[in-house]
Amino acid sequence: MRARFFGASQRGRLLRRFFPWFCLTGALFVVRLTKGAGFTDIYAFLTRPFWPGQAQRVWIQSALNAEHQAKLNLLQQENKRLKMLLSLDRNSVRQGLVSAAVISRRQGGWWHQLEIGKGLLSGIAKDDIVIGPGGLVGRITSVTPSTARVLLLTSPSSRVAVWISRNQQHGMLLGTGTNRPQLVFLNSEPEVLPGDLVSTSPVSSLVPPNVPVGVIQSIDFDALPSPNGRVQLIAAPELIDWVQIKTR
Amino acid sequence: MAKLKRRSVFWLSGLLVPFVTLLSPKWLSLAGVGPCWAVLWLLPWSLEEGIISAVISGFFLGLILDAISIDGPTLIPGLVVLGFWWGWLGRYGSEIEGTLNLGLLAWLGSVIYSLSIWLQISFIHSAFLNNPISGWAWQTLLIQATLTAVLAPLISSWFLLRLRDRKF
Structure with missing residues (x-):
């Protein structure tokens, strides 16, 4: 048959x-x-x-200098604490900065992602962090030989551990699809104020500590199950043409 | 396959969809949200080629678009459903000719496409996000559907006419 x-x-x-x-x-x-x-x-x-020109790259460099100054105070305070926890200093593991042009931007709609014009061949790897002028933009989720994809902090898929270094209040920054991510505090009574600087948490396993992220814009102390706030990002993704990637 | 060879120009034009999606021209977007290019391409193809071609095209297009998007929701279910619906309309429904009809089909298609993504995002992130996502999702859905509906009478209609004239 x-x-x-x-x-x-x-x-x-x-x-x-x-x-x-x-x-x-x-x-x-x-x-x-x-x-x-x-x-x-x-x-x-x-x-x-058609990639963006070098002007913003220079601007990012000067903004980075200002950012480094702002970070210095945070790092000095943090350094005292980390000296007691020697093995937790992950900054020594992080090395170079790679500049890359943004070649595709989808910061609205269902996806919040950037494609950048450098990839594996430039030493970029998955989970490297991406910095715009003044602060964190997101992290690398996939890499090809000459491009890399960045998951923006505004994406609903994004979760980053952050803290308010002024009083060491920890929280989780959740992307909500809007330009202002939601900061959920782990403490039920956080002593924070609008205007406080939000930076990456030293306890995060995904990102290096004390990278500036944004500024608290508003706080809802009555929210359940825990208080939360809105954060204005320092590096607005819709305006960025060049980024820096911290490679391992 | 013979039909595909005959329609090779249009079939290859499907590769432009992910390129235009990556390009996402600012002058064609509102509040950072652009039109749904996949819907604009799939609509004329499905109306003209029937259910099986449309479903397969929706699946392939979904695969490519998933590849250029961050992990999470997949576009395949939405595009396959749209391919089936429009393929059925093209085969068994009355002939779609008016630009208003095309615009309306594109609007509904974009809404279905967006709803399929929204449902997946809500399911994946339900533990974290409740109210904050709603406003953003409604805004994205409505803007994308409106832009797609506005462009469909220009782009999809032109593609449909070329397909019917056997120019592709």
């Missing part, structure tokens, strides 16, 4: 008919599984002449 219904010539015809479909499906699955490797690289190659 089997031989009657699927003779050699019929099998050959079936194979010839479906072979291109198998190839196409296989190719698309490869693109999917590699998170667009090849595809975003072609996009980066084609759009290279």
